Amino acid sequence: MNYTEILQSQKTFFNSHKTKDLNFRKTQLKKLKNLIKKHENQLYEAIYKDFGKSEFETFGTEISFIYKDIDYYLKNLNSLAKPKKVKTNIVNQLGSSKIYREPLGNCLVIGAWNYPYQLTLTPVVAALAAGNTCIIKPSELPENTMKAMARLINENFDSAFLYVVEGGVEETTEILKLKFDKIFFTGSPRVGKIVYQAAAEHLTPVTLELGGKSPAFITENADLEVAARRIVWGKFINAGQTCIAPDYLYVQENIKPKFIEILLFEIKKRNYHENAEHFCKIINERNFDRLEKLINKEKVIFGGETHREKRYISPTVLDHVTWEDTVMQEEIFGPILPILTYKNLDEAIEKVIEGEKPLSAYIFSNNAKEQTKILEKLSFGGGCINDTLMHISNHHLPFGGVGNSGLGNYHGKFGFDAFSHQKAILDKSIYLEPELKYPPYTDGKLKILKKLL
Ligand code: NAD
Numbered sequence: 001m002n003y004t005e006i007l008q009s010q011k012t013f014f015n016s017h018k019t020k021d022l023n024f025r026k027t028q029l030k031k032l033k034n035l036i037k038k039h040e041n042q043l044y045e046a047i048y049k050d051f052g053k054s055e056f057e058t059f060g061t062e063i064s065f066i067y068k069d070i071d072y073y074l075k076n077l078n079s080l081a082k083p084k085k086v087k088t089n090i091v092n093q094l095g096s097s098k099i100y101r102e103p104l105g106n107c108l109v110i111g112a113w114n115y116p117y118q119l120t121l122t123p124v125v126a127a128l129a130a131g132n133t134c135i136i137k138p139s140e141l142p143e144n145t146m147k148a149m150a151r152l153i154n155e156n157f158d159s160a161f162l163y164v165v166e167g168g169v170e171e172t173t174e175i176l177k178l179k180f181d182k183i184f185f186t187g188s189p190r191v192g193k194i195v196y197q198a199a200a201e202h203l204t205p206v207t208l209e210l211g212g213k214s215p216a217f218i219t220e221n222a223d224l225e226v227a228a229r230r231i232v233w234g235k236f237i238n239a240g241q242t243c244i245a246p247d248y249l250y251v252q253e254n255i256k257p258k259f260i261e262i263l264l265f266e267i268k269k270r271n272y273h274e275n276a277e278h279f280c281k282i283i284n285e286r287n288f289d290r291l292e293k294l295i296n297k298e299k300v301i302f303g304g305e306t307h308r309e310k311r312y313i314s315p316t317v318l319d320h321v322t323w324e325d326t327v328m329q330e331e332i333f334g335p336i337l338p339i340l341t342y343k344n345l346d347e348a349i350e351k352v353i354e355g356e357k358p359l360s361a362y363i364f365s366n367n368a369k370e371q372t373k374i375l376e377k378l379s380f381g382g383g384c385i386n387d388t389l390m391h392i393s394n395h396h397l398p399f400g401g402v403g404n405s406g407l408g409n410y411h412g413k414f415g416f417d418a419f420s421h422q423k424a425i426l427d428k429s430i431y432l433e434p435e436l437k438y439p440p441y442t443d444g445k446l447k448i449l450k451k452l453l
Contacts, residue, residue, distance in 0.1 A: 050142035103131030105181030113139035126415030207408035234388025357403035
């Protein structure tokens with residue numbers, strides 16, 4: 001079957017209204033969870049082959065997210081899908097008003113490679129919970145995980161409901177020509193624009209989960225040990241190949257020497273050596289070469305070791321970095337941590353504002369005024385005060401970017417919203433019928449109208 005035929009079969013299936021039944025949705029979500037559970041080991045093996053990601057990290061940062069989301073929807077689906085009663089304004093009395101949730105229809109989910117299971121399947125879980133069908137296009141870069149997901153889904157679900165397309169740019173370009181009711185894309189801002197343009201052709205709504213350069217501010221009021229520990233973890237997990245990783249550090253000048261000392265101690269303690277099971281490889285040679293070029297040897301104060309065959313880049317810290325350095329011209333997406341220095345927090349914030357709006361920002365400070373200043377002045381997708389990455393793990397928070405880092409959000413209730421239409425219905429009584437709105441219009445009616453509205 002070609003893509004047009006698969007989508008056509010999904011349209012037919014959606015129009016049979018089966019996905020609107022909440023029990024159908026719950027059964028599919030349970031089935032997906034059971035399948036992942038049954039094949040968990042194969043999923044771990046596949047991702048290990050692709051970029052050496054350990055079972056610990058794969059469970060903690062990928063599989064557990066999928067389970068958690070499925071459990072959330074199983075528990076909350078009835079209330080999420082239930083029509084919500086809202087107030088009715090005076091001109092619509094006697095009447096009642098409700099917001100009905102309806103699935104958008106036939107969805108396309110395009111995944112990124114860096115957390116291939118989480119970033120591909122959690123949007124799919126939200127799409128199914130909201131009652132849609134789905135075509136899934138995982139990233140082709142981690143080939144084994146792409147194939148593992150394709151096997152898991154295509155061998156167990158009807159393609160008229162759920163189908164994984166294997167392939168890269170050529171295949172995605174073909175699929176993007178089709179008319180979907182929703183496209184959910186995770187990836188780079190560059191490809192995000194291509195997806196957005198293709199969606200515009202059919203007026204298809206999109207969620208774009210993109211990237212950018214996410215800063216971490218470390219002020220003189222930070223707990224430096226806590227900051228170092230949480231930054232090192234957040235930066236080097238997945239070997240820095242994390243969309244919300246702190247891309248660079250912006251450190252207040254007077255505490256910098258002390259902070260660097262603690263930071264380097266913390267990196268050494270975590271022992272991210274060449275054969276460490278807990279340190280991933282760089283995804284491919286192309287990214288390895290790109291990252292190697294970002295390491296300005298004159299500015300390396302820690303690490304800088306590279307091994308192309310093993311696709312290993314050691315945690316590398318660069319100091320005395322300026323906004324003009326190559327490493328500050330693009331999202332790093334690897335284990336390289338540049339340090340910039342500031343004297344005045346307002347000026348530092350202004351410098352960040354000059355760039356694109358980041359996907360995340362992290363504020364290490366115990367001073368409420370400093371925290372508020374950064375929160376109020378800087379626009380970014382989401383982040384943490386005194387931590388890194390962990391906001392993504394709270395499904396009560398929406399996850400997404402703003403401006404160049406994305407459009408829309410998901411997780412928990414917000415994922416359900418991303419794949420639903422809110423149908424607004426006024427239910428009007430047939431008994432009360434004021435003459436006011438009907439012609440002929442009179443001065444008396446106009447007076448009342450002006451008072452009422
Ligand atoms: P990418 O944009 O290169 O690829 C993403 C997807 O788009 C893949 O499935 C790929 O096959 C497809 N694609 C690539 N080129 C295409 C083209 N020309 N036409 C159509 N489809 C195309 O991104 P990536 O390398 O997989 O991921 C890295 C980027 O994603 C980083 O910028 C990172 O910050 C961002 N990211 C964002 C999030 C988030 O949740 N906001 C999560 C992970 C990654």
